[in-house]
Amino acid sequence: MFQRILVPLDGSKLAECVMPYVEELARGCDVREVILFRVCEPPTIRADYPPDLPVSWEEHVEQLTRYSQQQCALYLSEIEDHLKDLGIAVRSESRLGDPANEILDYAKKKDISLIAMASHGRSGVSRWAFGSVSDKIFRSTCVPVLMVRAPGCVAGL
Secondary structure (H helix, E strand, O other), rough: OEEEEEEEEOOOOHHHHHHHHHHHHHHHHHOOOOEEEEEOOOOOOOOOOOOOOOHHHHHHHHHHHHHHHHHHHHHHHHHHHHHHHHHOOOEEEEEEEEHHHHHHHHHHOOOOEEEEOOOOOOOOOOHHHOOOOHHHEEEEEEOOEEEEEOOOOOOOO
16 A cells, blocks of 8 residues: 655654554565655755865855765664664665655655654744644645654644
């Protein structure tokens, strides 16, 4: 039924509460592939770049972007290794940009059959001020979504 499960993670323990469910689904439903997915903020690049630095502005921007992308991807490797140890086919992907938009775009383009994610992540309750990534995903995709309540969640907040 679920061939490809997309698991958005933001680097927080709250977001990782979905992992036991993903593990059970992957083992029990003959899932072909689990994709761990993290979206990070693009780097902040100062506009007052000194002209006497050894690299051009374009190279500087490319270096900072590449470094941010590498740091974003690092977090996923430990979780990926754990799933591989369990015999689950897994890979990880990372992007820089707006989390909800990147997740929705990836799910649409990559034939994802289930998005599995926590109801709260790094932003926790402050999500009400900024809008919830999980809420945007849930309301904006036609892909089935498994939403797991994060520990400590208080209904009605």
